[in-house]
Amino acid sequence: MKIKKTTLISIACLGIFIGITFFFLFNNDFNTKAYDEEKVIAKQYNSYVKMSKEELFAYADIVALGKVKEISEPGELKHDIGGEEKLVIFNDYTFEIVEAFKGFNPGTEIIIRVPGGKLNNRIFISDAVVPDLNQSQILFLKKYQWGNSNEVTYHILGGHQGKFLVNGNKAIGMEMDRDINNFKDELKTYKDKYGEKIVLPPGFLK
Incomplete structure (x- = not known):
């Protein structure tokens, strides 16, 4: 009796499928073990008030064009989250100011501290x-002051509202794509209006 070539191929594929299925069934403890070894110690999700560019500028301590030069190894500290002291894993980003619209002069390096990451099989989840x-x-x-640390660090104000990538002659934000020179002129207008003052947006509490 002749067996069609297509039938042989189908039988071979079925055999491979069954083999792979049994492999994952009997080796599932490997994946489970890897997951169990990594402990999620905390989760932090933020909600942001919608602010205009002018409100962001007035409330910010620093508004600047620059680049992140380096990223630190993960660190950890204790910080109050929702009324409970928890261990926070973070990375520090060294940001060099190239052009300042508010705050420090060009050439200054500051630290932007971003929570989230993995350290010693512990995971801190943050958005x-x-x-x-x-x-x-x-x-x-x-x-922003983290825990009892006296280090001066910063965070991006308003989440994605406070970040604009510069690509060629464009300043690109989550909800905005502007000519970079026009955007700089707008920021300089706010500088003339507010100077270095910190002004709370409407509805914010001190």
Whole structure:
């Protein structure tokens, strides 16, 4: 009795499928073990109030064009999250200011601390906005104190509202694509209006 070539191929494929299925069934403990070894110690999700560019500028401590030069190894500290002290894993981003619209002068390096990451098989989950490495960007930054640390660090104000990548002659944000020179002129107008003052947006509490 002759067996068609297509039938042989079908039988071979079925055999491979069954073999792969049994492999994953009997080796499932490997994947489970790898997951169990990584402990999620905390999750942090942020909600942001919608702000105009002018409100962002007025409330920010620093508004600057620059680049992230380097990213630190993961670190950890204790910080109050929702009224409970928890261990936070973070990375520090060294941001060099190239052009300042508010805050420090060009050439100054500051630290942007971003929560989230993995350290010693422990995971801290966060939706914090991360600056890009070696990418020109305009950032609206706010000073923030983590735990009992006296270090001066910053975070991106308003989440994605406070981050604009510079690509050629464009400033590109989550909801905006502007000519870079026009955007800079707008920021300089806010500088003339507010100077270095910190002004709370409407509805914010001190």
